Amino acid sequence: MKLEILNGHLVDPANDIDEVADLFIVGGKVAAVRKPPSAWEADHTINAANKLILPGLVELSASLRQPGQEHKATIRTETKAAAAAGITSLACLPTTNPVVDSPAEVELIEQLSQDSGHCKVYVIGALTRGLKGENLSEMAALKATGCVGVTNVLHPLKSPLVLRRAMEYASSQALTVFTHPLDHHLANHGCVHEGLTGLRLGLPGIPAAAETAALAFHLALIEELNVRTHFCRLSTWRAVNMIARAQQDHLPVTADASILHLFLTDHDIRDFDGLCHNLPPYRTQQDRDGLRKGLQDGTLSAVCADHQPHEIEAKLAPFQSTEPGSSTLESLLPLILQLVDEGVLDLKEAVRRVTQQPAEILGIAAGNLSVGSEADVCVVDPGLDWTLNSETLLSRGKNTPLLGHRFKGRATHTILGGKLVFQLEPE
Amino acid sequence: MSDLDGTQLIDKLGHDLGVFMRARDITEPLLVGIRTGGVWVAERIQSMLEIEDELGVLDITFYRDDFSRAGIQPTVKPSHLPLNVTDRHIILIDDVLYTGRTVRAALNEIFDYGRPASVSLAILVERNGRELPIQADVVGTRLNLEARQQVQLSGPQPIVLEIVD
Amino acid sequence: MRHFLDISRLDRKALTHILDTAKSFTSVDGRAVKKVPLLRGKTIVNLFFEPSTRTRTTFELAAKRLSADVLNISIATSATVKGESLLDTLFSLEAMNTDIFIVRHPESGAADFIAKHVAPHVSIINAGDGRHAHPTQALLDVFTIREHHEDFSKLRVAIVGDILHSRVARSQIEALNILGTREIRVIAPRTLLPANIEQVGVQVFQNCWQGLRDVDVIIMLRLQKERMQGAFIPSEHEYFQLYGLTPERLALASPDAIVMHPGPINRGVEISSEVADGPRSVILQQVEYGIAVRMAILSIAISTGDPGDGDET
Numbered sequence: 061m062k063l064e065i066l067n068g069h070l071v072d073p074a075n076d077i078d079e080v081a082d083l084f085i086v087g088g089k090v091a092a093v094r095k096p097p098s099a100w101e102a103d104h105t106i107n108a109a110n111k112l113i114l115p116g117l118v119e120l121s122a123s124l125r126q127p128g129q130e131h132k133a134t135i136r137t138e139t140k141a142a143a144a145a146g147i148t149s150l151a152c153l154p155t156t157n158p159v160v161d162s163p164a165e166v167e168l169i170e171q172l173s174q175d176s177g178h179c180k181v182y183v184i185g186a187l188t189r190g191l192k193g194e195n196l197s198e199m200a201a202l203k204a205t206g207c208v209g210v211t212n213v214l215h216p217l218k219s220p221l222v223l224r225r226a227m228e229y230a231s232s233q234a235l236t237v238f239t240h241p242l243d244h245h246l247a248n249h250g251c252v253h254e255g256l257t258g259l260r261l262g263l264p265g266i267p268a269a270a271e272t273a274a275l276a277f278h279l280a281l282i283e284e285l286n287v288r289t290h291f292c293r294l295s296t297w298r299a300v301n302m303i304a305r306a307q308q309d310h311l312p313v314t315a316d317a318s319i320l321h322l323f324l325t326d327h328d329i330r331d332f333d334g335l336c337h338n339l340p341p342y343r344t345q346q347d348r349d350g351l352r353k354g355l356q357d358g359t360l361s362a363v364c365a366d367h368q369p370h371e372i373e374a375k376l377a378p379f380q381s382t383e384p385g386s387s388t389l390e391s392l393l394p395l396i397l398q399l400v401d402e403g404v405l406d407l408k409e410a411v412r413r414v415t416q417q418p419a420e421i422l423g424i425a426a427g428n429l430s431v432g433s434e435a436d437v438c439v440v441d442p443g444l445d446w447t448l449n450s451e452t453l454l455s456r457g458k459n460t461p462l463l464g465h466r467f468k469g470r471a472t473h474t475i476l477g478g479k480l481v482f483q484l485e486p487e
Numbered sequence: 488m489s490d491l492d493g494t495q496l497i498d499k500l501g502h503d504l505g506v507f508m509r510a511r512d513i514t515e516p517l518l519v520g521i522r523t524g525g526v527w528v529a530e531r532i533q534s535m536l537e538i539e540d541e542l543g544v545l546d547i548t549f550y551r552d553d554f555s556r557a558g559i560q561p562t563v564k565p566s567h568l569p570l571n572v573t574d575r576h577i578i579l580i581d582d583v584l585y586t587g588r589t590v591r592a593a594l595n596e597i598f599d600y601g602r603p604a605s606v607s608l609a610i611l612v613e614r615n616g617r618e619l620p621i622q623a624d625v626v627g628t629r630l631n632l633e634a635r636q637q638v639q640l641s642g643p644q645p646i647v648l649e650i651v652d
Numbered sequence: 653m654r655h656f657l658d659i660s661r662l663d664r665k666a667l668t669h670i671l672d673t674a675k676s677f678t679s680v681d682g683r684a685v686k687k688v689p690l691l692r693g694k695t696i697v698n699l700f701f702e703p704s705t706r707t708r709t710t711f712e713l714a715a716k717r718l719s720a721d722v723l724n725i726s727i728a729t730s731a732t733v734k735g736e737s738l739l740d741t742l743f744s745l746e747a748m749n750t751d752i753f754i755v756r757h758p759e760s761g762a763a764d765f766i767a768k769h770v771a772p773h774v775s776i777i778n779a780g781d782g783r784h785a786h787p788t789q790a791l792l793d794v795f796t797i798r799e800h801h802e803d804f805s806k807l808r809v810a811i812v813g814d815i816l817h818s819r820v821a822r823s824q825i826e827a828l829n830i831l832g833t834r835e836i837r838v839i840a841p842r843t844l845l846p847a848n849i850e851q852v853g854v855q856v857f858q859n860c861w862q863g864l865r866d867v868d869v870i871i872m873l874r875l876q877k878e879r880m881q882g883a884f885i886p887s888e889h890e891y892f893q894l895y896g897l898t899p900e901r902l903a904l905a906s907p908d909a910i911v912m913h914p915g916p917i918n919r920g921v922e923i924s925s926e927v928a929d930g931p932r933s934v935i936l937q938q939v940e941y942g943i944a945v946r947m948a949i950l951s952i953a954i955s956t957g958d959p960g961d962g963d964e965t
Contacts, residue, residue, distance in 0.1 A: 256848045260660070262760035262784030262819055265847060332761035376739065378759040380782070546676060549688035549951075564672075565679040573684070599685035 061103050062086050063478060064096070065439060068108025072115055073412035074428030083113055085435040088478035092431060104480075106473055108439050114411055116148025116436030116474065118418040118427045120316055120364035121292065122389060124181070127168060128157025133369040133456040135169065138389065139178035141454035143482040145390045146438030146471035147365075149419070149426045150179055154186040155213050161186035161197040163205040170206060178481050180436075182208045182422060184238055187226050193217035196226055199233045208422045209290070211238035214339055224281055231287040236423065239278055240292045241299065242340065246270035251380045253295075253343040257326040263379060266341055268296040275299050279306050282313060290421050291315040293366060295340035297350020304359040314421055315359065317351045318366035319395045320386060320461070322404075324348070328461060334375045334382035335461040352404050355413065362417040365392040369457020387457030390448065394467035397442055401468075439473040441484075446470050493646035496611055496627035497528055501535040503625045504578065504609050511607070513576045519543035519568065521593050524582030527643040528611050532580065543568040543577075550592035566596065573601035582640045582648075584610040584626075587619035612638050612648065655767045655776045656949050658785035659826035667830055671795050674948035678941070680717060690951050691720035694751045698724045699741075700779070701757040706915055707779050707789070710939065711754050714946035723750070738762075739769055746771050752953060753777070760784035760819075775953040783819050789914055790823030792945040794831060796938050797869050800910050804831040808906075810863055811854075812839040812895055813873030813922055814884075816846045820914045821873060829853045839863035839895065843884045860895060864904040872897055872913045872922045888921050897923045902932060910934045 063085040070081040084092040125133040154160035173181035185202035187210040189195040217223045247270040252258040254265025303315045324342040354360040368385025375382045419427030450458045474482035520529030544567045610623040614630045639649045696715040715722045752775045760782030767776040780786040815821045839857045857863030911933045
């Protein structure tokens, strides 16, 4: 099978390409860029005039809800949504039921995603057994079955000592630790940013210090142990500054922000909109601007969707009782393009943050269109106007504060290992 | 139609009311005006008849039968009746008697204050268009108006009656 | 005004209208028949997800004095009661053709949530939600203040105590700001003050000696017993030493200052008996006015038409 994608604006940050060019694919691999291989005759042609040709997006954090939470979503529904959003690789979290803390769950997830065949799925395993924060998970076994990292997500660890040992053990298995910096005692069951909106609504707040104190604590250990750590979902400008300093000190740390944190603030919660309930919470304008600045100067190397699909009932309660998180896979690409429109990043840099960079953080071969690499590609119509709503959302989770929002830019074709896995139906 | 002379009508009403009370042997009446026009009329008659007891004031907002349609008026003020109306002879005074609904509401309210010996009704302008079996005991004048016409009262100094289309 | 959820949605005119209406309802209290027929045939449900005697009884009495039928429903919430069942409860009560739900709930935003989901003919009155709002209490408080000091632009009001957990304080501050109060002070240790409190139009004091000086109104807040466990204050004793209202502290305020408390009071914790029962205390008036204020809110909520279009004679 020979596939050619012609006349598109090809953006491949890893190879420093940002020009109108053609892409040629043979046998599931990128065969050539710009000029066709010799004696080329395509079986299939995609005309990408006025469109973007990008490496397939790499998503750092998606909850696929399987096994055990199929009422929220399944691997099949969510990988299909990912494909429609131009995402060809994603990392899923261990917060399933049972928790992903042994090879059995990893194998099950890998099997189900291969059967579905819409998107490559990588598993981040549990740092501690059952995510209970007490005993280490069998990290070597997790790694052997394909886990790309370990995390305790937002579950607390029993003590600083457990954290130290877990970090050391992960490092000796060459596993990246994915850390969500949050001091649970300071957070004290809060559900919004501790600020004016929380005060007015009478909702218990999570102070910025709940993030920075936990971050400082981790950094102190990293400084001593030299353990490769990725900090997930920063939400405060102070934390961004701390990461920048740590990077200047050559600590082995990277960090990301979720796409919604780059747009929303606590002000969006003003009439108790449970769809804006998120952990970490959306914070102030100053924090949002600090995250954007961190993105510009490279302190935050990647942007992720932080996809958390829920059933409708999960959000059908007073704010504090709703489950946090949003269904965001399908908002990632248009919002990244909006950051370009708003002048936060240029196009190549923006694409890098959702392709090359997350792939590097996960340590996977993806996120570029180098000749010889897996042909994971997405073709995007950057001018296409569309509205996000329950009908257009493919994810089973309809929980997003952006329902009804008009977007510009949408994937028209997604190619996974040379195979067309999504094509937008013309309206 | 021309305007009516309010002062002259009140004089007549006051005079006729005096006659009415003597005939009924009412010596210590309790005058009660219905807010707003009825209170103005009642105040004049109170001084004409040299009644010393405090004037009662009714605001029938809370007794209206069209409440859920009309809502609470921004001008609603407390009613004020002497604490004990039981066994008193009440003279209820209003400016215009039209459908009779206001008087019905006023009667209900009075009985929530106690059980009066009697209630009589004195009206400045009685017009056609009754929707309830209510009639005045003493009137200043009677008018036959078309449905679209209204009697408007302004005051309190001077009290002017006007018929508007 | 279909729903009555918090103070911040009112403007000065609407707020004053409620207070004026409440004033006219105070006269109902002194009559032989303490009832007006305004809400005859209407059904009002007291839907309480949190125990409360005072608020529930005053709402019940207010509804009954308006001749409405009243149903009291208390539902114990626990962590396991989810939103689904909250809505299910609501829908089944709605099916009984009720007109008003008076809702008290331990979670902030619960009344808003219910208001978003009720049928269009039903009104929701917030009788306290979490730490968010207690708008009827705040209105009866400003009503009580207005009975003693008419001009808010001349008033200094101090709110003393656990501001952090208090929905009453939040609503009071909003109401006092809308009425143009000259100065609103909050007095508490930092552990009981919410972050950003200085941004809502109040002066912050951490001691009574400065905070109470020359104030015209002192509002004491209730200190919940469970605050003793959360490292908010060391002891009731020390709290009373620092923030309890005693005759000596009351003497710092202006000579005609009034003392208020939303009740129920903890004698010897927030306030000494001498002050609570003294001549400056208007605590019992607050309870009495609470009925008239709630009558006003219930009648305004149920009257859907434009005020002033009924013209009959």
